[in-house]
Every structure is written in C-alpha cells, then in structure tokens.
Amino acid sequence: MTIRAIRIMGDPVLHSIAAPVDEITDEIRELVADMYETMDAAPGVGLAAPQVGVGLRIYVYTYEDDEGNPWRGEIINPELWMTPPSPGDPDPDDESEGCLSFPGERFPLRRSDEVRVTGIDLDGNSVDIRVDGWRARIMQHEFDHLDGILYIDRLGDGDWKTTQKIARKRGWGRPGAAWTPGIDALDA
Ligand code: ZN
Numbered sequence: 001m002t003i004r005a006i007r008i009m010g011d012p013v014l015h016s017i018a019a020p021v022d023e024i025t026d027e028i029r030e031l032v033a034d035m036y037e038t039m040d041a042a043p044g045v046g047l048a049a050p051q052v053g054v055g056l057r058i059y060v061y062t063y064e065d066d067e068g069n070p071w072r073g074e075i076i077n078p079e080l081w082m083t084p085p086s087p088g089d090p091d092p093d094d095e096s097e098g099c100l101s102f103p104g105e106r107f108p109l110r111r112s113d114e115v116r117v118t119g120i121d122l123d124g125n126s127v128d129i130r131v132d133g134w135r136a137r138i139m140q141h142e143f144d145h146l147d148g149i150l151y152i153d154r155l156g157d158g159d160w161k162t163t164q165k166i167a168r169k170r171g172w173g174r175p176g177a178a179w180t181p182g183i184d185a186l187d188a
Helices: 028-042 133-146 157-171
Strands: 046-048 056-065 070-081 097-099 100-109 115-119 126-132
Touching: 028 046, 028 056, 028 070, 046 133, 056 133, 070 126, 070 133, 097 133, 100 157, 115 133, 126 133
Parallel strands: none
Antiparallel strands: 046 056, 056 070, 070 115, 097 100, 115 126
16 A cells, blocks of 8 residues: 555646546555555545545545544445535634645635435445534535535635635645655645
C-alpha cells in the first residue's frame, strides 16, 4: 500500500464529474487500499478518489462515535438521498467542516441531517447506509467530491471570498497543487 499525494483545490480532477466504475479490477482494489492508507495518514474522516487524482466514483470513510464504535468502509458508484437541510445559518461550533483538498481550514456549512447512500463495496456486495449527524455530513461531503464539488463551493459569499484569498496566498488554485501526508508539513 502507498500513501498517495492529495490534490488541492484548483487541480482539474477535483472540479470534474467522476466516472462510474465499470469493473472491480486489481487496480481498483489497489486504489482503494491506498485511499484508506492515505486517509488514515492525513488523517481524515473521508477521502474520494478524485482527491488522489483518479476521476472515479469511489470514496472511503472512517468515523468513531462518542462511544468509540468504529464505522468504516468504501462505497463504489454511490447514489445519495437526503432530507432537506433545515433553514438558517450554520453554527460555527457544531457545523464546521474541513477538507483534505483545502487543508488546514474549517468553515461552517449547513448540511442535511439525514441521508441514505446505496452502492457497492469492493467485493461487489450492495451497500445501503442510513445515517444522520456527522456521518450524514461525511457522506454528503464525499459524495460531492464525485460531482466535482468542494465544500468551499457551497459556502456563503463572505467565507467563499476568504477561501479565495487563502488559496492565492498559498499558491493553490492551480493544476498540480498537492500535498502528501507524512511528507509535506501540512495538516488538515
Ligand atoms: Zn473533501
């Protein structure tokens, strides 16, 4: 397994719609193994294939609840349904999220509290997940990556402008921008 470089906002693969996986090959199995290793090294709670430069509809996730129960898996060719997000402004303390492709920053974003995700796992078995709270947030965030959407694209005008300033300052917002967990001194 290999830790892969994580693309940063501005790299075209992050802003493109990813293609469905036709067949689970050894190459796909290796990609998913590398994605788990890269996510854990970062560390992050989710990672989508476009973030490691592969435009395919796959993401991995990992999360531990307050009781320390692990929740972890991969989803290939997901479909997502959600309840409408409740109206109002997000709470910066409880509703801020970050992204390994915009590392080191967090911004508040209102998300739907409940989602259902279906798809298949690496063995080709069907997956049907119904979750709420932070798990639902992770699902929405990772699913967005497969449609070329970063969470910063969903922020209000003021925060969005702030992200553009940060990107300019750090030399992001261009093809090829990337960082590698464990190698680059950059954490999310
Ligand atoms: Zn992300």
